[in-house]
Amino acid sequence: MQNNYTLKLVKSTSYDPWYNLALEEHLFNKAEDNEIIFYLWQNDNTVVIGRNQNPWRECRYTELERDEGKLARRLSGGGAVYHDLGNMNFTFIMKESLYNVEKQLQVIINGVKKLGINAEFSGRNDILVEGKKFSGNAFYSDEGRCYHHGTLLVDSDISKLCQYLKVSKEKMESKGIKSVQARVINLKEINTSIDIKKLSEALEISFQEVYNSSISENAIMSGDTSEFKELYDKYSSWKWRYGETPNFQISFYNRFSWGDLDINLNLRDGEVMSIAIFSDAMDYKLIKDMEKSIQGIKFEKLEILQKLEMLNEIYDKNIISDIENWLNEKDI
Template sequence: MLCIRSNTLNPAFNLATEEFLLNNKTDECFYLYINGPSIIVGKHQNTLAEINVDYVKANNIDVIRRLSGGGAVFHDPGNLNFSFIMNKENNSTEGFKKYTRPILDVLKSLGIDARFEGRNDLTIKGKKFSGNAKCIYNGKILQHGTLLFSSKLPDLSQALKVNPLKFQDKAVKSVRSRVTNISEHLTQPLSLEAFENRIFEHILSLYPDSKTYQLTDNDISAINKLVDEKYGTWDWNFGTSPQYNFQKGIKTKGGFIEINLDVQKGIIQHTKIFGDFFGSRDISELENLLNGTPHEPQQLKEKLKSIQLENYLENVEFDNFVEGLF
């Protein structure tokens, strides 16, 4: 087994590394990494329905889609992530339990009574500190999980806080749980780095054929290519969202506006705008302008700059209307 530690907080790079290891290493792998502030959404989720768009934008939080299913999770430098990339035939029917047991063993050695609960969670005193997800890809299994160690839990709450009335779709929804940090339950102070070391050393001791591995320059080049072509793109992170209907009402200086969008593969297919506003031109012209545009702030702004919004929505500020689209 190749045991690898990341030296970057770049979430796109770290998730691309998982896919690279799946596709390019014949050895089984264990990968530890920490991401900067980011939201990692499940493969089958509607990204916009999982995030607080305004908060994410204001705080420069990255939003990245992963290979595995399950719900959206918030990452920050107080959260440690672990991945097992194993040959499928070596995956026992125990599923999530098998690859979370080493984590529980380390916590037990620290005097923490952590448990596996439900389908894929690890908890302390009934509060969740780890969510886990998996996928089968190219004949291998990827199972990865989060470990809240000293995360900023209010940030987590705000970043994933979204108005459920905005979206109507069949995408997999995240289930919010009461959460806790591991550090709150330690009997003796321990740094995240020391905790990471304990897990890494424990994995090395568990697998007789394990060895520490450093990504080569060729590995890094291939991973960066994956970032450029997939994990760093709008198409992957937002455009692959399932079909959904978006609805939002906003108050403006020009009156109340209700916006309804039908979106497929991230592209607006149909727009309807209602309200008590005034305008000198037919609102259907504005609706048709938005159709065919990615449901993405910058591209919608560029499209709207080609018209005089005042002609359709009198006394409605440009930025106010754009905010109503998310």
């Protein structure tokens, strides 16, 4: 019986998350009726947040950027993840009529089995080995097209995950930060000879076996954005990564030698929509001018500090310096 679909394998040699996510959406938008695309890609030193997540609450992005990492936002929902070159990402892209999550997961499970690893789907969007997670999965659909993507931990630096991702107080109390390392596993811990290249080759074979067909097109993408520059511009933009954040409130408090300072912000689309600053400092005009200067700007450390620096010409430089030094230490 002849299959009513063709298989396409796409590999990215770029480690830029904005490029890889732009390429993923480009492939999604161009998917043909009878085409099943299997896309393999890697990001280096990256935190990727879900479509509706708040970067200020999910990760220490200033620390990440200080370490020359990148923050990215994907189309699908779910939680924040850390990617490095010890992790491989996969995406299945196709029209809804061909979409079959069970079959897609079988490609992954059969692929790692070829490397001597017995894995199973947990039913909670995770793939496990020996009861520990090595793959998280997320899903997206629009206008009759679907994609299913996920991570595959091969030899990832789990300590970086704990370093850059924030854990909520509730999660800290119920599980503890150390439990992150206890609940996830690298495939290399099971099979020390495994690497990204071997996993990629095994998945390529498994893809063809599960779908009982040969790959008809094999594309290597090396970082050229000419076909989808608008998508790359979107994924790399401040507006998409930060400005698409749902409305939220955030507060900062500190006690200084000259008085206390309680800053309360209402944010929409990553901008300061309203601000209230409470203080027992003697100079009440400084407090009001701080509110005026920060109102309406991007919630970005550099912009806030630039606005405060302008107040240096009018007010006590020591007080302004105290506030700047304090905010510099905050994860804004």
